[in-house]
Amino acid sequence: MFDKKINLKLKKIKDLRYGENWHQRAAFYSDEDEKKITSLVNAKQLHGKELSLTNILDLDTALGIVKQFEKPMAVVIKHTNPCGAACDENITDAFKKAWAGDSLSAFGSIVGFNRAVDEETANEISKKFVEGILAPDFDNDALEILKEKKNIRLISTGTFEKEEPKMDIKKVVGGFIVQEYDNYQLNENDLKVVTKRKPTAKEFESLLFAWKILKFVKSNAVVLAKDEQVIGVGAGQMSRIDALKVSLRKANEMGFDTSGAVLVTDSFFPFRDSVDMADENGIKAIMHPGGSIRDRESIDACNEHDISMIFNGIRCFRH
Numbered sequence: 001m002f003d004k005k006i007n008l009k010l011k012k013i014k015d016l017r018y019g020e021n022w023h024q025r026a027a028f029y030s031d032e033d034e035k036k037i038t039s040l041v042n043a044k045q046l047h048g049k050e051l052s053l054t055n056i057l058d059l060d061t062a063l064g065i066v067k068q069f070e071k072p073m074a075v076v077i078k079h080t081n082p083c084g085a086a087c088d089e090n091i092t093d094a095f096k097k098a099w100a101g102d103s104l105s106a107f108g109s110i111v112g113f114n115r116a117v118d119e120e121t122a123n124e125i126s127k128k129f130v131e132g133i134l135a136p137d138f139d140n141d142a143l144e145i146l147k148e149k150k151n152i153r154l155i156s157t158g159t160f161e162k163e164e165p166k167m168d169i170k171k172v173v174g175g176f177i178v179q180e181y182d183n184y185q186l187n188e189n190d191l192k193v194v195t196k197r198k199p200t201a202k203e204f205e206s207l208l209f210a211w212k213i214l215k216f217v218k219s220n221a222v223v224l225a226k227d228e229q230v231i232g233v234g235a236g237q238m239s240r241i242d243a244l245k246v247s248l249r250k251a252n253e254m255g256f257d258t259s260g261a262v263l264v265t266d267s268f269f270p271f272r273d274s275v276d277m278a279d280e281n282g283i284k285a286i287m288h289p290g291g292s293i294r295d296r297e298s299i300d301a302c303n304e305h306d307i308s309m310i311f312n313g314i315r316c317f318r319h
Helices: 053-066 091-100 119-125 140-146 201-214 240-253 272-280 295-305
Strands: 010-015 027-031 044-047 073-078 081-087 109-113 130-135 153-156 167-172 175-180 222-225 230-234 262-265 285-288 308-311
Touching: 044 140, 053 073, 053 081, 053 109, 053 130, 073 091, 081 091, 081 201, 081 230, 091 109, 091 119, 119 140, 201 222, 201 230, 201 262, 201 285, 222 240, 230 240, 240 262, 240 272, 272 295, 295 308
Parallel strands: 109 130, 130 153, 262 285, 285 308
Antiparallel strands: 010 027, 044 153, 073 081, 073 109, 167 175, 222 230, 222 262
């Protein structure tokens, strides 16, 4: 896969209004080797202002998240981090729950769906200020409602294709880093309960839901979830305990009851201080990769508090 020389086949799509900041110029290119993949390159903009660099990055994050789910699902993205996400029986209710996850941060966000946007959902969105919406499609009635907002960007991806990207390329000054794209999906064989208490079926469901969201949160990351709804996110913190503090503060500010919630984090969870804090807030199940030489400390703390701890063996840092 990693040849001595890599020739990138890039085709310019268009110049962007500006780059990351107003003083930076930018352009959008397509990768000719990834023509069959569901992506923003292959999507259609149906309405709204031209996309900026930050819009594209946020929309790409939204697409990466919603593609993972079979159930109707909505996600709210702000600065490439999911600040709210939820699954429900329909996308209208999923959207309401996703927005409620952090309605303060959701102002001026990007919203993503894995189902066509219908009239009811469009009416709910029209009450909010969002920069753009990504979905497989939009009903005619939904388009009519949303187009009343002159600037809102409406992006239709079409039916999600199963083929996934193979390479992830990151730029550093003077070169590039090439890695495999993180397409890994957890399955039951990955999960190892290491505490006396086993998670309930509903907790397991929420843990797996939260892990799919966590993959798209900047490290160090913590995601709190309850009944397949994100209720708190701690993103981009320099320590894991700070990530947990942020996620709990967010949950409390939004009025969520964290009793019975689950917690997932993107790497080791070796110190009991985080477990003690989780217990103080009623969290009943924790999942992380495991594998630290100090795992026993947090396992023992979980057993003291009657909390389930699950190792999945998979780290999901995002830088």
